[in-house]
Amino acid sequence: MLPFKTLIVIDRNSRQPLYLQIANRFVGLIREGVLKPGLLLPSSRVLALQLELHRKTIVAAYEELVSQDWVTAIPRKGIMVASNLPVIRPRSFQTPSSPYGQGPAFSFGSIPTVALSRHETAPPGQLIINDGFPDVREAPLEAWVKESRAIIQSPRYHQLLTYGTPAGSNALRRQLIGYLTNTRGLSITPDNLMVTRGAQMAIYLAAAMLIKKGDYVIVGSPNYFFADLCFEQLGARLLRVPVDEDGIDVEAIEQLCRKHKVRMLYVVPHHHHPTTVTLSAERRMKLLHIIRTYRLAVLEDDYDFDFHYSSAPILPLASGDHGGNVIYVGSFTKSLGLSVRIGFMVAPAAFLAETARLRQLMDLRGDNLSEETLAALLADGTIERHLKKSGRLYHERRDQLAHLLRMKLGNKVQFTEPAGGMAIWVTFDPRFPLSVISGKAAAMGLRITGGEHYFYGTTPANALRFGFASLNHKELNKAVGILEKITVSFAGNSENIKFDTKKDQWKN
């Protein structure tokens, strides 16, 4: 039913009788085409309830409309907008003449972005090589739904329907403390922890609290493009530091700290994005020293910590001796599914208290029901079991993809098996440009990015993240098989070309 309470506005101070105001408003709505010929109007009882008026007033309004032939009274059916009205062209809410069909008269900012072919959804029957997303077919959705239902049915649910704290559900924060202590060796209290909508919100909030226009921010080269865009949007000047097979170059970081007043360093030490490399233990120790020496604010992004395949995970900088300078962000979106928007930020209490106020300005608080559901699944061990199970599965898939790439693409590609995460960083021989491969692959039922967005602000290379976690055995086989066919059909061969691991590029 149309929102008559909003459509029919009554002026109680007007001298015009109420029933006439209503009748005139109906005429207006019919003329504007909002109420179309043949539409059955609500009964006088229902409309009286909606408008909080006496039913007799509505009856009088309808009688007025009948007498003017705008509506017809149909026995046993009700009041209907007359179907033979003169010169009325019904219009929908979204016609070209809609006020929103035109551009606004006011000016507004423009937000830089990158073109993301990876976000396309593949039509049925087609495959998509994504950036490194989880396999949502494996997500513990049954447990999630069951737990959500139990919470909704519990007597305490009405408490969850209020706003609550912007730092997130207390139950979830309690659970997270246990989880982060056990898995990452963090030593924190509840006021060091804030629940966010994914790691991305945490990155934005932390950066917005630190960065002022013109500030220097150090990032890897290449780096996670949405972090770069976010810092630049806030006015940062990015200082790019090379990333090699041992992770970000910490000597270069130190040189920059000597030269500039650096506001912040952004790092992804566990599995750097996009190249997936892990920061070596030696560099990690050196970086902690730099952080303490220069009192450098560090934003440590550990968005895919839960997936590591070679022995124990590397502990984050946040669990080391950093003198309170590391803001640590993580996420459950990669373990549960990308649209379960729950992440977290760990930081000194005073910083988090202010950050919570900033969050309140854009999002009063997160989603209570999801946060409580996650808390319950952490408490009963579902998340731990799921992470173990999917970790084993993704480990197998990483190995399978590495095997397939070697077997089917051989020296046309170069890669190092990542110690964890959900993607392999694959560099193609320049004679097989990804921009061309992606076009040919699409025609063969495989969506694959041309890879340009990974090099936002840096020198482009012929490389991409090949997400393996969301593709099963058969799908991986098919995807690499298509790439094999495409590359075989290319002219020339790549025998004289060699890969320089240090520089992460091909050389003749």
Ligand SMILES: Cc1ncc(COP(=O)(O)O)c(C=O)c1O
């Ligand atoms: C390096 C990196 N950080 C943060 C994020 C954001 O993750 P979330 O989905 O938790 O917001 C992503 C997303 O892919 C990412 O790749």
